[in-house]
Amino acid sequence: MKKIVLTLSMVALTLGIFAQCTPNPIYTDNGNWPKILDVAWVDSNYTMVVTHVVPLDTTVMISGIPVDVVVDSVKIINFTGLPVGYNYTCNPNNCAFMGGTIGCTTVSGTTNNQALVGIHPLQIFTKTYSHLWLFGTVNAPQLDTVKSYYLEIKSASTTGIYNISTGADLKLYPNPSQGFFTASVFLKETNNAVVKIYNTLGEIVNNESIRVTNNTLTHLVDLSDSNPGIYFMEISTSKETIRQKVLLK
Secondary structure, three states, rough: OHHHHHHHHHHHHHHHHHHHHOOOOOOOOOOOOOOOOOEEEEEOOOOEEEEEEEEOEEEEOOOOOOEEEEEEEEEEEEEOOOOEEEEEEEOOOOEEEEEEOOOEEEEEEOOOOOHHHHEEEEEEEEEEEEEEEEEEEEEOOOOEEOOOOOOEEHHHHHHHHHHEEEOOOOOEEEEOOEEEEEEEEEEOOOEEEEEEEEEOOOEEEEEEEEEEEEEEEEEEEEEOOOOOOOEEEEEEEOOEEEEEEEEEO
8 A cells, every 4th residue: 555655656746847847048138038928729738838037136125215135036926817727837836936046937728618719918926035234134025016928818710809910020119118119020011001009808999001111110109098008019911910919007
């Protein structure tokens, strides 16, 4: 009986090890990478790894004053917005990433529920544990929320905005934006392009026809009258359609 229990324990341990994600070493800048999650499809297994690069030190606000501190660790304390059927795991398992190290989080799952097709804004709540020297060691924990991620679920039968492909070559800056941002992209088309801005409900909040010069489109967009949140810019020509996300603060 003891042998069976021991064998089962070893199997569980092995499965747990293989279930852990591996951070992508190409990311060296501090922060969470990549900035956009892959699309999930109905009736298909989904796995996406987010790499976390944790700094050795950072600046925090203490009583309104910026102070340089040593980062001990950053811990994910909650991850909200994932639709039913999707979950997250971390490496390390406790979702606490030590200062000066690289870790990762896996978002995975599946669904056959067509009602979940759409865009699901996510929020990652973190707590940074840090300290500084001020007549001795002073702990300076800080709570933060990452609101820039979303999970998009598509279906083969979906129509409308969710059939639009994402183009990595579409540059939006600044992004996040406080109302005004510039779009720049190289296009196959040499004439006109239609520029649309969608909200997460698929509603058009901006629609313009722009002249393309030498296959290059550069355009200033004004969303100063729109509410903060996630939006999508779509650029369409007779030859291609490109979409990219913009975050309005």
